[in-house]
Amino acid sequence: xxxxxxPELEALRRRAYAPAADIYADPAALQRLIDLEERAAGVRxxxxxxxxxxxxxxxxxxxxxxxxxxxxxxxxxxxxxxxSSVILVAGAALLVMLALVALVLVQRVQVDPLQVGATQVARxxxxxxxxxxxAVAGDAVSGATxxxxxxGFRAVTFPNRRQGGDGAVCLxxxxxxxxxxxxxxxxxxYSGQLFDTPSCSAGVFPPTLTFxxxxxxxxxxxxxxxxxxxxxxxxxxxxxxxxxxxG
Numbered sequence: 365x366x367x368x369x370x371p372e373l374e375a376l377r378r379r380a381y382a383p384a385a386d387i388y389a390d391p392a393a394l395q396r397l398i399d400l401e402e403r404a405a406g407v408r409x410x411x412x413x414x415x416x417x418x419x420x421x422x423x424x425x426x427x428x429x430x431x432x433x434x435x436x437x438x439x440x441x442x443x444x445x446x447x448s449s450v451i452l453v454a455g456a457a458l459l460v461m462l463a464l465v466a467l468v469l470v471q472r473v474q475v476d477p478l479q480v481g482a483t484q485v486a487r488x489x490x491x492x493x494x495x496x497x498x499a500v501a502g503d504a505v506s507g508a509t510x511x512x513x514x515x516g517f518r519a520v521t522f523p524n525r526r527q528g529g530d531g532a533v534c535l536x537x538x539x540x541x542x543x544x545x546x547x548x549x550x551x552x553x554y555s556g557q558l559f560d561t562p563s564c565s566a567g568v569f570p571p572t573l574t575f576x577x578x579x580x581x582x583x584x585x586x587x588x589x590x591x592x593x594x595x596x597x598x599x600x601x602x603x604x605x606x607x608x609x610x611g
Contacts (some may be wrong), residue, residue, distance in 0.1 A: 535571035
């Protein structure tokens with residue numbers, strides 16, 4: 365009858381002869397395997413196994429197993445920013461954005477040159493859908509430009525034919541609802557009081573029209589502005605817009 369196999373010896377043999385053998389990195393376990401192999405060989409030859417010393421406790425194969433190679437180090441998470449840092453960064457970004465917006469607005473908002481308290485209230489862009497009546501621009505109607513409506517008013521610019529090709533521009537402002545055009549003889553009649561001689565540029569000075577909405581005038585009925593409001597229309601050549609100031 366074959367001698368029973370010592371479980372400790374069997375475990376050490378697996379560490380020595382299995383495909384994942386690791387006992388050669390553990391000198392104590394390797395020596396223990398040699399001792400047990402010699403003892404087992406003596407038992408097979410009919411020898412009684414030498415008694416195990418009291419101090420010779422069996423080796424736990426799991427305890428003798430060398431430490432497993434360290435696992436791949438987990439990626440260190442990025443430190444979470446403090447709330448105060450987030451607030452500071454967001455505030456700085458907001459200030460930069462406001463500064464950029466303010467820079468753009470300052471470039472587009474014209475300053476009241478005489479400091480009389482005027483306020484820019486609108487910028488009128490060209491309106492391709494608006495047809496300028498020939499009676500308004502005269503013989504320069506082919507080069508005329510109409511602008512978006514403001515409080516019932518329409519601004520119109522057209523080349524100044526009298527000054528030739530120096531780029532001079534004239535500006536007219538009126539309310540179309542008060543204008544009647546007779547196409548038969550290209551004549552017109554205006555039932556308001558604010559449509560008068562156009563303003564034309566001179567050198568670096570742009571064309572400018574200024575008037576007041578006095579109580580009782582027909583133009584006032586077509587606006588939502590109170591009586592006494594002063595308006596100024598200025599042609600801005602750099603942007604191709606008409607700027608409206610209110611005083």
